[in-house]
Every structure is written in C-alpha cells, then in structure tokens.
Amino acid sequence: MKSLRTAVIGCGGIAQTHAEVLSTQATAQVVAYADVKLERAKALAKKYGGNAYGSMEELLDREQVDVVHLCTPHPLHTPMAQLAAEHGIHVFSEKPPAVNEAQWEAFAALENSRVRIGVCFQNRYNVGTQFLKDLLAIGKPGKLLGARAFVTWYRPAEYYTDSDWRGSLSTEGGGVLMNQSVHTLDLLCYFMGRATGVDASLSNHHLQGVIEVEDTFEARVDFDGRPAVFFATTGHVTDSPVLVELVCENATLRVEEPEVTVRWKDGSVEHHSLTVPVSPTTGKSYWGSSHGICIADFYDSILTGKPFRNDIPGIRNTAELLLAAYRSARNGQA
Numbered sequence: 001m002k003s004l005r006t007a008v009i010g011c012g013g014i015a016q017t018h019a020e021v022l023s024t025q026a027t028a029q030v031v032a033y034a035d036v037k038l039e040r041a042k043a044l045a046k047k048y049g050g051n052a053y054g055s056m057e058e059l060l061d062r063e064q065v066d067v068v069h070l071c072t073p074h075p076l077h078t079p080m081a082q083l084a085a086e087h088g089i090h091v092f093s094e095k096p097p098a099v100n101e102a103q104w105e106a107f108a109a110l111e112n113s114r115v116r117i118g119v120c121f122q123n124r125y126n127v128g129t130q131f132l133k134d135l136l137a138i139g140k141p142g143k144l145l146g147a148r149a150f151v152t153w154y155r156p157a158e159y160y161t162d163s164d165w166r167g168s169l170s171t172e173g174g175g176v177l178m179n180q181s182v183h184t185l186d187l188l189c190y191f192m193g194r195a196t197g198v199d200a201s202l203s204n205h206h207l208q209g210v211i212e213v214e215d216t217f218e219a220r221v222d223f224d225g226r227p228a229v230f231f232a233t234t235g236h237v238t239d240s241p242v243l244v245e246l247v248c249e250n251a252t253l254r255v256e257e258p259e260v261t262v263r264w265k266d267g268s269v270e271h272h273s274l275t276v277p278v279s280p281t282t283g284k285s286y287w288g289s290s291h292g293i294c295i296a297d298f299y300d301s302i303l304t305g306k307p308f309r310n311d312i313p314g315i316r317n318t319a320e321l322l323l324a325a326y327r328s329a330r331n332g333q334a
C-alpha cells in the first residue's frame with residue numbers, strides 16, 4: 001500500500017504518541033516535525049528520522065507533505081487546519097477542533113475543501129465503545145432512552161503552572177470540558193445522535209487563583225427528548241476510569257473501559273472483560289488507548305476514499321454541543 005508523506009506540528013506530550021504510532025504504520029512516512037520550541041522538533045526527528053523546523057510555515061515551504069498531524073494547543077487547530085488545506089494537505093487534528101463559534105464555522109467550512117479532515121476522538125475506537133455500538137445495532141437492548149457519563153480525574157496545580165497555555169481562557173479556551181472530558185461528551189453524541197438542547201454549569205472548586213478555566217463541568221443534554229446527564233471534574237484524587245451508561249428499553253449498558261456490564265430487564269447480568277488490542281502505543285489508559293487504530297483508519301480512508309468516522313460531518317454534533325454547553329454555562333441559560 002502507498003505510504004503518505006507526513007509531518008507532525010507541535011512536538012509536546014501527545015505528539016510523542018502520534019510519532020510512535022506513525023513510526024510503525026506502513027501507510028505513513030514522517031518526513032518532518034515542527035515546533036516553536038525547535039529542540040522538541042529536533043528530539044523527535046532524531047528519534048524517528050526526518051527534518052526539524054521552528055514553524056509550520058517554514059516546514060510547508062521546505063517539504064512536500066500529504067498529511068499533517070496537529071498536536072498544538074487547542075486554539076491553533078483551526079488556523080493550522082486552514083493553512084494545511086490551502087496547501088492541499090490532509091489534516092489529522094487533535095481535539096478539540098475549535099474553541100469558539102467563529103473557529104468552528106471556519107473549521108466546518110473545510111468540509112468543502114479537496115482535502116480530508118479528521119479529528120482525534122480516538123475513544124470511539126475503544127473496545128467497550130465498539131461492543132456497545134454493535135450490541136445496540138443488533139437491536140436486543142431496544143430503544144436508547146437516556147444516558148449518564150462521569151469523568152472524575154485529577155490535575156494538580158503544576159499541570160497548569162508548568163504549561164505555557166493550559167489554564168488560561170485565551171490559550172486553552174476552557175478547562176475540564178474543552179480539554180479532558182470532550183472525549184466523553186463525544187461518546188454521548190456517538191451513541192445518542194444530535195443534541196437538541198443543553199443546560200449546563202461550570203465551576204472551579206480546587207484551583208481557584210491558579211486557573212481561569214473550570215475544573216468542574218456538569219450538564220443535562222437533551223437528545224431529541226432523551227436526556228443525558230454529564231459530570232466531569234479534575235478535582236478528584238486520581239484518574240478513575242470514565243463511566244458511560246446507556247439506559248435502553250430492555251437493558252442498561254455500562255462501560256468502564258475495558259469492562260462492560262449489561263443488566264437485562266429480567267434481572268440477568270452479563271460482565272465482559274474485553275481485550276484491548278495490542279497497539280504500538282497505548283497512551284495513558286484513562287485517555288483511551290486507541291490513537292493507533294484511529295490514525296490507521298484515517299490513512300486508510302485517504303488511500304481508499306472511504307468515509308472516515310471522525311470527519312467533519314462525523315464530529316459536528318460534538319463540536320456544536322461543546323460550544324453550546326459553554327454558552328449555556330457562561331450565560332446561565334439553557
């Protein structure tokens with residue numbers, strides 16, 4: 001199969017996972033890395049091969065690439081995706097695609113460009129998520145009536161004070177929802193479909209005076225008459241597994257990766273301890289371990305022309321719900 005020429009933009013934490021995944025993938029050949037902290041780009045280039053640059057612009061001037069991976073802070077995803085698309089380059093962007101409505105409008109408009117755009121909501125590829133999707137598709141659980149989702153993680157003050165972008169509204173755009181738990185909001189949309197309303201609130205319980213963004217976010221989301229309750233915090237004592245529970249007519253389906261529990265209406269209970277596929281890099285288990293599968297699927301979709309699960313239409317509901325949830329929380333209105 002053809003190998004696409006790839007560049008990674010932003011060479012901090014998550015770029016390590018992208019670079020490791022790409023180094024094992026036959027459909028990709030990473031030719032260059034860029035970071036404003038040039039030493040970070042050089043470190044990845046030294047480890048995996050390729051050239052290092054101090055900016056995306058310089059890299060695009062000097063290299064012929066087919067795909068870029070955007071591993072930069074959130075507010076840079078949209079402008080960098082636009083720049084890549086102008087150069088006719090496919091984009092695999094880390095989440096979130098956009099931090100405000102104007103950015104989302106610009107990002108969504110890239111659907112009409114000639115390049116493929118994918119967003120890294122890798123948890124859609126997790127084994128437990130797939131198990132529940134397949135079970136729902138068979139129809140035995142019956143109609144989905146509602147859901148609940150909990151993200152209870154820990155981020156200490158240093159997580160923010162050691163970063164030059166996290167914790168500030170202008171450079172992170174939001175806190176626990178925008179950054180950590182947008183994946184779980186995405187899973188609710190992946191299971192429930194299009195959200196039609198949201199009533200939300202946010203607070204900062206444990207890092208007041210340290211961060212401007214929220215450490216806790218709660219919402220009740222209406223999925224066309226079916227409610228979902230959502231709670232996320234980084235004020236817990238540890239990174240507990242994310243819980244998603246789907247209430248259906250004939251069963252309640254619960255996933256805490258990679259464990260799935262199905263409680264049937266007749267009282268019988270099934271437990272499934274699923275096997276996580278071996279991946280070149282599993283990342284941190286509480287993020288979900290599916291970067292490798294998600295990235296491979298994006299390249300496959302470029303090379304075969306098949307639709308990509310996390311393309312712009314595929315993630316539109318999540319991106320719009322994310323921004324609507326912040327509007328509701330900040331304005332105090334559903």
Ligand SMILES: NC(=O)c1ccc[n+]([C@@H]2O[C@H](COP(=O)([O-])OP(=O)(O)OC[C@H]3O[C@@H](n4cnc5c(N)ncnc54)[C@H](O)[C@@H]3O)[C@@H](O)[C@H]2O)c1
Pocket residue numbers: 009010011012013014015034035036037040054055056071072073074076094095096120121122163179287
């Ligand atoms: N999908 C996931 O599970 C997951 C996990 C972690 C992070 N992320 C996302 O990845 C993104 C980066 O997060 P991180 O934790 O790696 O942050 P990070 O701070 O560790 O890395 C970001 C890098 O981007 C570089 N950078 C900043 N401005 C730049 C510019 N203009 N041009 C080139 N490089 C620039 C920084 O110097 C830094 O090295 C965030 O949007 C985050 O939400 C996703």
